[in-house]
Amino acid sequence: MLKEGQVRIPSGCAISGMFSKAGKCFNGEAIIKSIEIMHDRSNGLGGGFAAYGIYPEYKDYYAFHVFYDNTAVKKECEEFLHRHFDIVLDSEIPTRKIPQITDEPIIWRYFVTPLPAKLKNSHLDEKEYVVRCVFKVNTRFSGAYVFSSGKDMGVFKAVGYPEDVGRFYRLEEYNGYCFTAHGRYPTNTPGWWGGAHPFALLDYSVVHNGEISSYDANRRSIEMYGYKCTLQTDTEVIAYIVDYLNRKMGLSFQEIASVIAAPFWQTINKMPPDQKARAEYLRNIFGSFLVTGPFSILVGFEGGMMALNDRLKLRSMVCGEKDDMIYIASEESAIRIIEPELEKVWSPAGGVPVVVTLNGGNA
Amino acid sequence: MGINYIVPEYRVVRDPDRCIGCRVCERQCANEVHSFVPQTGKMAADDAKCVNCHRCVSLCPTGALRIVKNEDTFKINANWSNKLMQEIYRQADSGGVLLSSMGNPEPYPIYFDKILLNASQVTNPSIDPLREPMETRTFLGAKTKKIQRDKDGKIIPNASPYLELKTPIMFSAMSYGSISYNAHESLARAATELGIYYNTGEGGLHDDFYQYGANTIVQVASGRFGVHADYLDTAAAIEIKMGQGAKPGIGGHLPGTKIVGDISRTRMIPEGSDAISPAPHHDIYSIEDLRQLVFSLKEATNYQKPVIVKIAAVHNVAAIASGIARSGADIIAIDGYRGGTGAAPTRIRDNVGIPIELALAAVDQRLRDEGIRDNVSIVVGGSCRCSTDVFKAIALGADACYIGTAALLALGCHLCRSCHAGKCNWGIATQRPDLVKRLNPDIGYKRLVNLVEAWTHEIKEMMGGMGINSIESLRGNRLMLRGVGLNEKELEILGIKHAGE
Numbered sequence: 097m098l099k100e101g102q103v104r105i106p107s108g109c110a111i112s113g114m115f116s117k118a119g120k121c122f123n124g125e126a127i128i129k130s131i132e133i134m135h136d137r138s139n140g141l142g143g144g145f146a147a148y149g150i151y152p153e154y155k156d157y158y159a160f161h162v163f164y165d166n167t168a169v170k171k172e173c174e175e176f177l178h179r180h181f182d183i184v185l186d187s188e189i190p191t192r193k194i195p196q197i198t199d200e201p202i203i204w205r206y207f208v209t210p211l212p213a214k215l216k217n218s219h220l221d222e223k224e225y226v227v228r229c230v231f232k233v234n235t236r237f238s239g240a241y242v243f244s245s246g247k248d249m250g251v252f253k254a255v256g257y258p259e260d261v262g263r264f265y266r267l268e269e270y271n272g273y274c275f276t277a278h279g280r281y282p283t284n285t286p287g288w289w290g291g292a293h294p295f296a297l298l299d300y301s302v303v304h305n306g307e308i309s310s311y312d313a314n315r316r317s318i319e320m321y322g323y324k325c326t327l328q329t330d331t332e333v334i335a336y337i338v339d340y341l342n343r344k345m346g347l348s349f350q351e352i353a354s355v356i357a358a359p360f361w362q363t364i365n366k367m368p369p370d371q372k373a374r375a376e377y378l379r380n381i382f383g384s385f386l387v388t389g390p391f392s393i394l395v396g397f398e399g400g401m402m403a404l405n406d407r408l409k410l411r412s413m414v415c416g417e418k419d420d421m422i423y424i425a426s427e428e429s430a431i432r433i434i435e436p437e438l439e440k441v442w443s444p445a446g447g448v449p450v451v452v453t454l455n456g457g458n459a
Numbered sequence: 460m461g462i463n464y465i466v467p468e469y470r471v472v473r474d475p476d477r478c479i480g481c482r483v484c485e486r487q488c489a490n491e492v493h494s495f496v497p498q499t500g501k502m503a504a505d506d507a508k509c510v511n512c513h514r515c516v517s518l519c520p521t522g523a524l525r526i527v528k529n530e531d532t533f534k535i536n537a538n539w540s541n542k543l544m545q546e547i548y549r550q551a552d553s554g555g556v557l558l559s560s561m562g563n564p565e566p567y568p569i570y571f572d573k574i575l576l577n578a579s580q581v582t583n584p585s586i587d588p589l590r591e592p593m594e595t596r597t598f599l600g601a602k603t604k605k606i607q608r609d610k611d612g613k614i615i616p617n618a619s620p621y622l623e624l625k626t627p628i629m630f631s632a633m634s635y636g637s638i639s640y641n642a643h644e645s646l647a648r649a650a651t652e653l654g655i656y657y658n659t660g661e662g663g664l665h666d667d668f669y670q671y672g673a674n675t676i677v678q679v680a681s682g683r684f685g686v687h688a689d690y691l692d693t694a695a696a697i698e699i700k701m702g703q704g705a706k707p708g709i710g711g712h713l714p715g716t717k718i719v720g721d722i723s724r725t726r727m728i729p730e731g732s733d734a735i736s737p738a739p740h741h742d743i744y745s746i747e748d749l750r751q752l753v754f755s756l757k758e759a760t761n762y763q764k765p766v767i768v769k770i771a772a773v774h775n776v777a778a779i780a781s782g783i784a785r786s787g788a789d790i791i792a793i794d795g796y797r798g799g800t801g802a803a804p805t806r807i808r809d810n811v812g813i814p815i816e817l818a819l820a821a822v823d824q825r826l827r828d829e830g831i832r833d834n835v836s837i838v839v840g841g842s843c844r845c846s847t848d849v850f851k852a853i854a855l856g857a858d859a860c861y862i863g864t865a866a867l868l869a870l871g872c873h874l875c876r877s878c879h880a881g882k883c884n885w886g887i888a889t890q891r892p893d894l895v896k897r898l899n900p901d902i903g904y905k906r907l908v909n910l911v912e913a914w915t916h917e918i919k920e921m922m923g924g925m926g927i928n929s930i931e932s933l934r935g936n937r938l939m940l941r942g943v944g945l946n947e948k949e950l951e952i953l954g955i956k957h958a959g960e
Contacts, residue, residue: 311936321830373616378614380602
């Protein structure tokens with residue numbers, strides 16, 4: 097059977113996220129509890145977490161989380177990393193051996209910064225340099241896969257039920273201001289760790305529930321801009337679109353939402369003229385990045401999080417608020433289990449993004 | 460009198476029990492097939508003159524007429540078909556080039572018919588277009604991605620000039636001269652009502668039709684007929700015609716006998732003179748020259764209008780398209796070898812060019828490989844015969860489709876492929892006033908509107924079935940397509956998988 101990346105595998109899912117607007121840090125136990133209650137929305141073929149604010153002592157370094165199939169490719173890949181980066185620390189990512197998680201690859205973590213001379217000669221900005229190196233590893237070294245590459249954040253994922261994955265990675269030992277989680281229900285059994293969510297590039301991470309019908313239109317368009325969709329998953333393509341629109345095009349997350357889940361023309365037609373002109377412009381110019389079909393996504397980024405439903409709201413997604421905390425999940429139960437006393441609970445309308453940032457910062 | 464070697468292709472069969480001798484057929488046939496024989500008091504028919512346009516059949520009040528294939532045959536020969544033999548006789552008679560009209564009718568593969576569509580099941584819901592918005596609005600033009608913001612940080616809409624279509628279908632270029640005034644009026648009014656565009660072809664724009672300018676694409680072709688400042692200013696877009704699918708590599712020739720009255724004035728050439736469009740543009744011998752014409756036209760219209768470059772689908776179409784995408788053009792129109800024509804040498808029409816499906820797939824992929832697909836929109840024609848052809852073309856990567864033959868069929872054309880004779884009984888491909896008036900533009904435009912609306916409904920149904928609710932999510936979405944009965948190479952070029960994969 098073909099591995100993920102060689103064949104496109106649709107999947108259903110559960111997502112959950114929690115965010116402290118005040119930047120208070122909490123450990124990963126709550127998010128595990130939240131995703132665990134939605135156990136039936138996963139089928140044990142993938143689970144994962146993204147955590148922000150977890151590496152304060154190395155926050156100026158890109159944290160690479162890498163899966164290796166064997167030590168030979170690890171050696172080869174490390175030679176590549178050494179040629180391109182100053183590696184200030186590398187170590188195995190601590191895990192807990194539990195019977196539910198098997199067949200683990202070698203899981204390594206590196207804190208890196210680009211070698212100044214290499215970076216200068218590349219004529220690229222720093223982030224683009226990092227992105228290109230990540231793509232090089234993921235496409236050139238068979239058996240090596242960088243699945244997390246942001247600063248002061250990290251992705252932890254595996255094949256298994258998400259609550260087991262969280263315990264496997266000892267998430268209770270990490271403290272961050274934002275966690276997102278994902279439980280996967282793929283309609284195939286690839287059994288590859290890289291295929292689990294979240295999908296991340298730099299500090300952008302995406303967890304996603306749904307199956308988008310615009311996939312190949314989106315993929316073929318984003319690949320024109322230097323991205324390579326090696327996994328053939330919806331989540332990967334959405335992550336690249338977010339990176340492209342935010343980092344390269346400079347669109348805000350509100351604007352990104354009106355590209356990915358663009359307002360219907362019947363809504364645009366009722367807007368005041370200048371707002372209408374801008375909405376029409378985004379649909380015209382970035383039409384290829386409109387995502388159709390059911391989805392609810394949580395996009396994590398440095399200092400913020402965005403939740404977004406497809407414009408018809410074909411997937412459930414609920415938000416809850418208490419003090420400075422915001423909770424977003426596929427089901428309300430996943431919020432109530434960790435915070436029974438919510439001040440506010442609501443279901444965002446299709447295509448209407450919920451964007452939260454640290455201390456009301458810009459996004 | 461010499462021997463007549465030609466055997467009529469069709470026979471006119473008249474049911475004597477039904478015929479009431481009203482002589483409608485005789486009056487309706489510009490080819491003078493039917494005649495009344497006073498001696499017998501009956502109608503007669505000259506099969507040799509019949510082009511099988513079905514005008515008489517449609518108008519016969521008693522249903523007495525049928526046109527059937529003539530069963531008479533030369534000795535059967537797998538190598539020398541009746542058709543080939545007749546063509547030899549005809550050329551031996553005249554010494555001339557064989558002429559034909561409309562698109563290539565030969566039995567080459569039709570790739571659209573070997574592609575199947577996807578639909579949602581279980582993992583992704585289909586969407587009901589009767590209950591939910593289903594969007595077909597399409598923009599054609601360069602998607603220049605340069606975000607500019609005002610002092611408040613709001614985006615300044617700085618899109619390059621573009622066309623906005625309510626549905627991704629346009630009427631392709633057909634000149635006034637090759638088709639009638641009434642046919643043009645029907646197309647112009649239909650385009651206006653539909654929120655799409657029609658195309659003047661290389662015949663200029665009749666004074667009466669300037670009022671439809673907002674829905675008009677004007678063509679600049681190698682003869683430059685009818686091109687002047689007002690013509691360019693009035694249009695929504697300007698199309699440079701480099702080639703035509705029915706006759707790649709050659710020009711056009713409207714005989715002087717058709718250059719009369721308004722046509723002469725609209726084309727800006729003297730009455731009775733032949734309108735000869737040269738094979739190449741004599742100011743474009745290479746790609747850098749094309750760039751100059753693109754920018755000359757933009758300069759002349761103050762950079763307010765998108766420029767389309769239309770080419771025929773030929774073998775190296777992808778490389779040509781790549782050059783055009785870097786020429787400053789906003790839209791590339793590609794015309795497949797099945798595309799129609801008012802007149803073309805038969806040998807050219809039937810043997811030059813490649814299928815539009817393959818050309819489109821190759822161009823779209825090539826432009827993406829080079830990262831320049833957003834420089835241009837792609838419009839394809841020749842031939843999109845139904846809503847599924849349009850749908851499949853968009854999924855292969857087209858932004859919109861041109862329809863010509865289908866539009867003429869809506870106006871009554873029966874594809875008798877005799878446009879070059881100028882005696883169109885349906886009032887379409889003729890300038891004879893008595894024939895032109897048979898096409899009522901009030902009815903004709905409505906039939907065009909009906910056709911495009913019907914196709915749009917069908918497109919929405921198919922989009923909804925696959926869980927897509929806006930046309931841009933279908934564009935280039937090749938995973939929604941599967942081939943049946945195609946070989947590896949064909950699948951590779953089309954960029955699609957085989958059914959079952």
